[in-house]
Amino acid sequence: MASSFTHFFVTLSIVSLFVCSANKQLSPNFYAATCPTLPTIVRNAMSQAVNREKRLGASILRLFFHDCFVNGCDASILLDDTATFTGEKKARPNRNSVRGFKVIDTIKTRVEHACKATVSCADILALATRDGVVLLGGPSWTVPLGRRDARRASQSAANSQLPTPFSNLSTLISMFSAKGLSARDMTVLSGGHTIGQAQCFTFRSRIYNDTKIAPNFAATRRANCPVSGGNSNLAPLDKQTPNRFDNSYYQNLVAQRGLLHSDQVLFNGGSQDALVRFYSNNDAAFSRDFAAAMVRMGNIRPLTGTNGEIRRNCRVVN
Numbered sequence: 280m281a282s283s284f285t286h287f288f289v290t291l292s293i294v295s296l297f298v299c300s301a302n303k304q305l306s307p308n309f310y311a312a313t314c315p316t317l318p319t320i321v322r323n324a325m326s327q328a329v330n331r332e333k334r335l336g337a338s339i340l341r342l343f344f345h346d347c348f349v350n351g352c353d354a355s356i357l358l359d360d361t362a363t364f365t366g367e368k369k370a371r372p373n374r375n376s377v378r379g380f381k382v383i384d385t386i387k388t389r390v391e392h393a394c395k396a397t398v399s400c401a402d403i404l405a406l407a408t409r410d411g412v413v414l415l416g417g418p419s420w421t422v423p424l425g426r427r428d429a430r431r432a433s434q435s436a437a438n439s440q441l442p443t444p445f446s447n448l449s450t451l452i453s454m455f456s457a458k459g460l461s462a463r464d465m466t467v468l469s470g471g472h473t474i475g476q477a478q479c480f481t482f483r484s485r486i487y488n489d490t491k492i493a494p495n496f497a498a499t500r501r502a503n504c505p506v507s508g509g510n511s512n513l514a515p516l517d518k519q520t521p522n523r524f525d526n527s528y529y530q531n532l533v534a535q536r537g538l539l540h541s542d543q544v545l546f547n548g549g550s551q552d553a554l555v556r557f558y559s560n561n562d563a564a565f566s567r568d569f570a571a572a573m574v575r576m577g578n579i580r581p582l583t584g585t586n587g588e589i590r591r592n593c594r595v596v597n
């Protein structure tokens with residue numbers, strides 16, 4: 280009896296050690312001594328990028344999401360394919376879709392110049408994401424740092440663990456849950472669709488076949504997304520303010536103007552309706568909850584300590 284109790288508690292503490300160790304070593308001050316200019320370098324580069332093209336703030340945010348959901352926030356998405364290496368860039372959710380890689384390259388070059396072999400690509404992406412959101416008028420948050428870069432990538436995990444725009448609500452909830460994120464986190468992080476653009480093929484079935492859609496909105500979107508052809512034609516995820524990070528995404532959902540099927544399922548008579556309605560009326564609550572959820576997403580399975588490496592070039596393993 281006593282020994283099985285001891286065994287129980289030893290097991291329990293090992294389990295909790297394991298669960299906590301994921302982000303134990305991340306700290307906002309991780310580079311304070313080794314690369315004090317890091318935050319300024321990233322902010323200036325993001326400011327230049329977003330001034331050149333506002334959409335880049337959105338593109339970098341999506342890059343971070345697609346990195347974190349595949350083997351954790353380890354910059355695996357940044358690795359290029361080679362003759363002997365299959366990365367994540369050609370996975371279905373990423374191919375001809377994720378963008379912003381050159382912005383990360385520019386930042387990495389400047390950071391290497393200032394602090395050689397010190398700052399990971401995974402941390403650069405986390406900081407650049409926060410700065411992009413701020414530059415488009417969104418909330419700020421303190422970014423825990425100390426992630427290291429993967430030496431591997433997984434195209435198959437990128438194909439299977441990222442949600443598709445055709446997903447229903449239960450699939451979205453379970454895919455986020457598989458990453459340790461709640462249904463509430465899923466709904467607030469989907470608010471990232473207050474900025475950026477989507478291609479016709481991702482919302483075609485929504486605008487032609489969904490019933491929960493405002494007719495005039497469907498008509499507007501059909502004009503530039505024909506039944507066949509025009510697959511890559513773009514439409515803003517938030518019609519009102521595609522370059523402004525605000526709560527209008529939720530106002531759109533309440534008006535049945537979600538662009539993606541996976542957007543509108545958050546407000547179609549299911550479990551997330553009340554939260555969507557709440558955020559549609561409360562920009563401050565959305566901002567606050569989005570910032571907190573971004574920190575949680577950024578904590579998904581980072582490589583820390585001596586795991587992984589500090590990549591010299593974000594596109595290739597050292």
Ligand code: HEM
Binds near residue numbers: 444475481
């Ligand atoms: C809930 C499940 C999600 C699905 C099914 C989904 C799906 C998509 C799709 C299909 C696009 C358009 C891609 C294209 O046409 O090339 C897109 C764009 C985007 N997504 Fe998501 N997404 C989800 C969650 C998120 C989350 C959690 C974030 C960030 C917190 C995010 C941020 C973005 C941004 C910013 C864009 C625009 C990117 C750009 O303009 O370059 N998405 N998403």
Ligand SMILES: *[C@@H]1O[C@H](CO)[C@@H](O)[C@H](O)[C@H]1NC(C)=O
Binds near residue numbers: 447448449450
């Ligand atoms: C949601 O989609 C999944 C996968 O396509 C399917 O197996 C499931 O039955 C769907 N759930 C509901 C409630 O429609």
Ligand SMILES: *[C@@H]1O[C@H](CO)[C@@H](O)[C@H](O)[C@H]1NC(C)=O
Binds near residue numbers: 484
């Ligand atoms: C709409 O649904 C019908 C019936 O399932 C299908 O044949 C058609 O291809 C769909 N149209 C689009 C644009 O998705």
